[in-house]
Amino acid sequence: MQISQLPYADPGVPDVRSGTRFLVWLGRMQLGGQVRSLLWGLLLQLSIAGLPVGVGLAVQAVVDRDGGGLALGCGVVAALGCGIAVGDTMLHRTAVTNWITAAARVQQLLARRTAELGSLLTRRVAAGEVVAVSTGDVEKIGWFVEAFSRFAAAVLTLLAVCVGLVVYEPALGVVVAVGVPALALAALPLLPRATRRADTQREKAGKATELASDTVAGLRVLRGIGGEELFLGRYRAASQEVRRAAVRSARMWALIAAVQVLLPGLLLIAVVAYGAGLVLDGRITVGALVTVYGAVALTHHPLRNVEEIAMAYAFSRPSARRAARVLALARVTGPAADAGDRKASGDLYDPLTGLIAPAGLLTAVVCGDPDAAGRLADRLGGHPAEPGDDHVSVRLGGVPLDELSLDAARTAVLVQDKEPVLLSGTLRELLDVPASGAVRPEDALSAAQCGDVLDALAQASVDGDGDPMRTRITERGRSLSGGQRQRLALARSLVTDPEVLVLDEPTSAVDSHTESRVAAGVRKLRAGATTVVLASSPLLLDLADRVVLVHEGRAVAHGTHRELLAGEPRYRAVVTRETDDEPAAVTAGTEALEGETA
Incomplete structure (x- = not known):
């Protein structure tokens, strides 16, 4: 695989049973590149060792005054x-290729898993960990x-040097x-402690990244409540913990590096001292001593690869474990999921839960627990x-959703999360999504009561005509209100x-007047189509064709x-948020609601 051939047509199915198995799988998937790197590594290492x-x-030719030997x-x-x-x-060249192609394979796998799971990914894994x-x-x-093939070449080189010296000068x-x-x-003996310290450093760094990500995402709210200093202090503390963990980890690796310098030096001293005695006794020649000395002195090069692979494994194993944990999350599918373009x-x-949403109706679902609604x-x-829910699939028209392909399932059922994300780009690009073509963007914007949004985008438009569809929306829509x-x-x-269409609290961030108009717009635009809204707003519930109460995980009432x-x-x-002390208030509120809708 060459860099020019990226991305992969098929990155493969990873082994995510553990971080080590994932690393082995990656190496196996790039066997050709590993072999090429090994062969070039052997050429380099054996040339140095020779x-x-x-x-x-x-040297021996100079001692013997042999011109041919010198040549x-x-x-x-x-x-x-x-x-x-x-x-x-x-x-x-081959090592960098292996590095980049392996990283690209992992990124492709992560991108596919993210696209497959959607918002469910951040429900199961912290956003900071994903980042x-x-x-x-x-x-x-x-x-x-990348380092493994060079390590293999170093091991073979050390073996060749030892065997060659035994044969050359026993x-x-x-x-x-x-x-x-x-x-x-x-x-x-030092590697387990160094690995544990590296794991600790990576864990603390992941938590600091997650804290920073959450702080940036909620910066607008933090400024509103004056909480910037509080979270800044928390991030400073987390950052200092990362620094201390990094220093402790660096000390262990410095000790390992010192050992890799000290011990070869001692071996070199021993070889020179012993060899000098052999030369004085006439048992070996000066040239043989120089050869052995040079071979021992140059073993530091392959030995550095041994140290590097230990460090690479210590740092990559927790990374691979995290990647495997994310990649292990999958949409559970039945045996018929790939059986063609099946529709439902x-x-x-x-x-x-026993919930039924009749076809063609607007069904509202009320859950006392917002997390249960999500x-x-x-x-x-x-x-x-939940982990144990994968054996009971939701059915659409009697067809289990897990027996549909991913594309068919998403065409059939679309879920809008409680906190949807807007990608950066123009408004036209935002609305340029796979669709049936039956609903125009203008009608959708009108139904969602986006008139004030269009006015704001028109004022910010860079075009002279003030076309809001060409106005660029900033990352995650941070220039807009919630x-x-x-x-x-x-x-x-x-x-x-x-x-x-499944909507989870679609009007939680708007006022009651806008909420009423949005509910009416959605009902009109989705007339004759199946719509499920998870909400507890009386204004929205009153417009639903059917309301279902889900209590303690079961649909207990409908009407x-x-x-x-x-x-x-x-x-x-x-x-109505009724309590035992507020029956009169509830009754008054109900009567007021009925009077308003009448």
Whole structure:
């Protein structure tokens, strides 16, 4: 795989059982690149390790006054120099390719999973963790995949050096063959502690990123309540914890690096001292001592790769574990999910709660618990809200949603989250979404009561004609109020014109007058289509064809708003916020509502 061929047509199905298995899967998926990097790494490392041979031949030739031997030694050094130049260049090229392609594969997998899960992703995983995985973690995972082939080349090179020295000069070669493996394994006792400290650092960094993300997202609210200093203090504290954890982690890696410098130096001293004695005894030549000395001195290069792979694994393993945790989240599908373009229509039925939304009607659902309402909205969209819910799928016209392909399921049922996100771009781009074509953007904007939003965008338009459709909306719509963002998101959902539209508190950020007009607009535009609204506003509930009360996870009552208000105490308690001390106030409020609607 080359960088020019990105993105992948199919990034594959990852092994997400653990972080280590995910790293192994990534390496296996890039086997060709790993082999190329290994071969170029062997050329580089063996060329470096072979330099002492040429130098030893040249030195011995000078001692023996042998011109031919000197020429041979210089020729060997020159050839090995060319091998180093070519190997280093090509190794860098293939290693960077492995790094980038591995990171791109992970990013593609994350992007696909994010698109598949939608808003459900941030319900199950903190937003800060998603950001950490898609940025810094991706780089660290790519680093390990890239470093592994160089590590394999270093191990093979060390093995070749030890075997070669034993064959070339057994007396000194045995010392090197025993000492080099000990050097490579010397840092192992320190790795568990270094890994734990690296894990702690990454965990604290993830929490700090999450805190920063949440603070930026809620900056407008924080300024309104004067909470900037409070959250700034919290972020300072979290940042200092990250700094301290990073320093503690760096100390361990500095100790490992010191060991990798100290022990080879001691081995080199031992080889020189022992070899000098052998030269004085006449058992080996000066050239042989120079060769062995040079070979031992240059083992620091492959040994650095051993240290690097240990560091890469320590930093990438928690990153891979987080990525695997995100990628393990999936839309549960039945055995018939890929059986062609299967479609469904009819009543929407949730077996878990017993909720029925008849086809063609506006059904309002009242839940006393807002979190329960959010989980129910997820279920109606085909996503199990709880780990044990995946065996009971919501049915549309008798067809389980998990037996539909993802495209078919999203065409059939669209869920608008309680806090929808607006992407940056023009208003025309915002409303340019996959749709049936039956609803015009102008009609959707009108139904969602976006007149004031259009006026504000027209004033901010860069065009002379003040076309609001060409005005750019800032990231996440932060230049708009909460109610304006909510209504634009509602208009976007209405444009898609799905078989079933599920709205979770679509008017929670608007005033009562606007809410009434929005409810009427949605009812008119969605006439004859199935619409489910999870809300507790009497103005919206009174316009619904059918109202269902979900209490403690079960649909316990249904009827019109007024019927339930008069005959169902649990419904009345949720809608009117009734308490035991306020029966008279509730009655007065009900009468006022009836008088207003009359």
